[in-house]
Amino acid sequence: MKYIFTFILLGCNLIYTAAQSQQYLGSKTLYKPLQEIYTKVPAGYKPVFLNHLGRHGARNLTKDVARSLAWSLVFKADSAKGLNQRGQQLKAALVLLQKVELKHLESISEIGKQELMAIGERAYQKAPLFFAQNQTVLVSTTSKERTKQSAMAFLEGISTVTQQKMASIKWNEKDDINLRFFDLSKPYLSFKATGPWHSSYDQLAKALKLEALSNCFFNTFFQADYAKRINSKDKIRFTDDLYGFYSIIPAIHQEILDNGLSDKDIDLKAFFKSEYLAILCELNDADNFLKKGPGTNNNGIQVNVAAPLLADFINTTDAFLKAKPYSSVLRFGHAETLAPFAAILNLNGASTATKDIRTFNRLWKAQNIIPFSANIQMLVYKNPVKDGYLVKFLLNEKETGIRGLNTKTFPYYPYKEVRAFYLKKLKSLGLDLNSNMEEFLNHIK
Incomplete structure (x- = not known):
């Protein structure tokens, strides 16, 4: 492949200064x-x-937002009138994230x-x-x-x-x-899928009370009766999906602006308590530490x-x-x-x-x-x-x-x-x- 370089004079610094915080x-x-x-x-x-x-x-993002478990759970609950007001806000944010990311996946x-x-x-x-x-x-x-x-x-x-x-x-x-x-x-x-590292990760997840955290987090978006129908494993996956979406936002600041939006329109951080983010980040780091x-x-x-x-x-x-x-x-x-x-x-x-x-x-x-x-x-x-x-x-x-x-x-x-x-x-x-x-x-x- 032959590459042609295109040089663009940048009139402004696009580094997301707010992301530094x-x-x-x-x-x-x-x-x-x-x-x-x-x-x-x-x-x-x-x-x-x-x-x-x-x-x-x-x-x-490397995967379509609409193919995530979080998207599926939110939209199924919406159809069943199982979302509360906070859940409706989350749904709106996910729709906007999908709009921004769909044409940029894996880039x-x-x-x-x-x-x-x-x-x-x-x-x-x-x-x-x-x-x-x-x-x-x-x-x-x-x-x-x-x-x-x-x-x-x-x-x-x-x-x-x-x-x-x-x-x-x-x-x-x-x-x-x-x-x-x-x-x-x-x-x-095979190691990545079923290796002994899983026991170490599970030990840390238990110590950090991931299941309880995910249950509390999940329940803030769904009507109580609906939330009871979802198993703990899916609540953990839901929480992990949303943490992944949260963590990508600083990287796509310009792409958000290019869609006529502001960072406040997809402010996923607002859905998390700081202590939740600290725990989810530690677990994500542990996953990387153990597997990579x-x-x-x-x-x-x-x-x-x-x-x-x-x-x-x-x-x-x-x-x-x-x-x-x-x-x-x-x-x-x-x-x-x-x-x-x-x-x-x-x-x-x-x-x-x-x-x-x-x-x-x-x-x-x-x-x-x-x-x-x-x-x-x-x-x-x-x-x-x-x-x-x-x-x-x-x-x-x-x-x-x-x-x-x-x-x-x-x-x-x-x-x-x-x-x-x-x-x-x-x-x-x-x-x-x-x-x-x-x-x-x-x-x-």
Whole structure:
């Protein structure tokens, strides 16, 4: 596919400033860099290569509102005169949300585009050489359109600051083994559906009294006699659906305005008590932590499934050191890509497991690890006089260390030692840099 860049001069800043005051968004938190001023690079070293993984930008809903259980329950109750006044208000809000979202499903939003453009601009500012005209950049995406849109926005950000004078782009538009491994591995899909993580989640849900919360929340919208006819499981699903709709609203601010509406017209936050949102966000984070992050075992299948991407990071870095085919490698995937990759890298703050699920949020926070447009950058530095390279990892643009690997020049690590550390991890899984990763995904335990 050949892409044509369209450059638009934005007359206003579309970042939803009111969203900054919104809380309890978890993995749907709008992106902001976690660090702006960086540790001085060791004397004589210059950045020469960027290895990058990003999550797609802030997005619209991925599923039709009208196909949700919440929609079905609300409209069935309406037909049976089972909604109270608050339920009628909810129905009206859902109708407007459906109107806004139906033509944008699965796409990044305007705010998501701006997030990625800004990250691209900052990547260029860190090291213009990564994207210089005489260089070639490899851009990899998954088969999902929102990752391609995110890549385009990132590149548009760079092209804007370089006045369209930038590197040649080589595209890999369906790098699913490296970026969508979580959908290609049958053993992982089985783990996701029926794995032992469920018992930990259920333990936390019980401790946080999810069933009682959902019952109380559900009852605020329905006539009492009608509410009694709905089982607890469906009330929980109803509550989860509405929390999902609530958490997407900040990301689609511009799309709401484009429909002649205001944020007050779809103010789903007004239906929730703050303590309900806190609990639902914690449970949503726990779900991500257990299925995509370190969970109760940081050597579990939910982490090791990212091994193909780990090998790809090493292979592409080695290729640069040997022949320099690309000045940077840019990948755009999903939260399910980034969370296990941060864990398998042993990045501080993103790779610590716990046997007590009630303490997980002291160790792992979705808003800091997998917000919209989350990213991991490995920057490679070279000293022309000295032999060897240094690397530095950024998690959402914050310098971070590698748990289990020491360095005298934190946050800069000798690449030789980083490479050996990760090769040992791959070897423990029966892998090397040339292993058949598709076969690995089909037999992972």
